[in-house]
Amino acid sequence: xxxxxLSILARGFSSSSVASQMVKAPxxxxxLEGRYATALYSAASKxxxxxxxxxELVTWQxxxxxxxxxxxxxxxxxxxxxxxxxxxxxxxxxxxxxxxTSNLLQVLADNGRMKKLDxxxxxxxxxxxxxxxxxxxxxxxxxxxxxxxxxQLEGALKAFLKSNEKLQLTSKVDPSIIGGLIVxxxxxxxxxxxxxxxxxxxxxxxxxx
Numbered sequence: 001x002x003x004x005x006l007s008i009l010a011r012g013f014s015s016s017s018v019a020s021q022m023v024k025a026p027x028x029x030x031x032l033e034g035r036y037a038t039a040l041y042s043a044a045s046k047x048x049x050x051x052x053x054x055x056e057l058v059t060w061q062x063x064x065x066x067x068x069x070x071x072x073x074x075x076x077x078x079x080x081x082x083x084x085x086x087x088x089x090x091x092x093x094x095x096x097x098x099x100x101t102s103n104l105l106q107v108l109a110d111n112g113r114m115k116k117l118d119x120x121x122x123x124x125x126x127x128x129x130x131x132x133x134x135x136x137x138x139x140x141x142x143x144x145x146x147x148x149x150x151x152q153l154e155g156a157l158k159a160f161l162k163s164n165e166k167l168q169l170t171s172k173v174d175p176s177i178i179g180g181l182i183v184x185x186x187x188x189x190x191x192x193x194x195x196x197x198x199x200x201x202x203x204x205x206x207x208x209x
Contacts, residue, residue, distance in 0.1 A: 027130035029123040033116050036104065037123035041131075044100040054128050056101045057121045064118070075115045085109040133164055139171045140182040140193075157185065 023045040025038045044053040064071045073079065085106045092102035108114050129136045137157055139145070145153065150171070158167050174182075177193035184190075 025127045025130075027127055029126055031119075032113075033119040034123050036108070036113075036116070036120045037127055040100060040104050040120070040124055041127050043103065044098070047098070047100055049098045049100050050128065050131065052098045053100050054124065056097050057124060060101075060105075061118060061121045074117075077112070081110055081112055084114070129168055134166045134168050135161055135185060136168045137170070138184045139169065140174050140177060140184075141171065142173070142175050142177050142179050142193075144173055145171055157183075160185075 022039070023042040025041045028034075029037055040053065041050070044050045064074065074084070088105045088109050089102065092105065104120070105114075105117075108117055108120070126136045139153060150169070154167060154169055157169065161167060177195045178198070179194040180192045180197075182189075182191050182193050
């Protein structure tokens with residue numbers, strides 16, 4: 001069922017004359033949410049709606065973030081999936097949203113996966129950044145970075161970019177990593193946190209015991 005829905009999403013609402021083969025995304029994103037985002041990129045590419053879809057999804061993401069009542073309704077497990085799907089379809093028509101965006105929302109609603117929308121949107125934004133030649137980098141630290149640390153980190157990361165690429169650096173704080181860094185650049189992930197080293201040593205001790 002999931003594969004079928006993703007295929008429908010990837011084909012979009014275009015005519016049968018358009019090739020059904022998926023358009024390859026410029027960067028790979030992982031997990032179920034990544035598959036939805038990749039399928040959306042393919043559908044929006046064929047419909048020439050990439051920029052429009054991105055703007056619509058960013059608006060949706062911001063609206064759900066600021067409107068807790070709407071967010072609770074959208075992700076509620078109590079509301080019937082078909083009712084939610086129909087309501088979203090009507091909303092998309094009233095707002096004149098693109099076919100690709102409307103289809104994504106309905107597919108997620110039909111499958112009870114609206115909770116994943118935020119992550120799907122973030123993955124799509126990563127794909128779009130790569131599409132524009134930008135490189136999205138997310139850095140996780142135990143404590144907030146100060147201006148000096150951020151500049152040093154940006155300088156180190158830019159050294160690995162191509163001349164036509166631009167760095168988009170975002171940071172978040174997670175005290176559970178204790179110290180060090182977790183860096184995600186495009187489809188690459190490097191865990192240099194103290195928490196991961198502690199776990200490694202614990203595993204080694206457990207194995208040798």
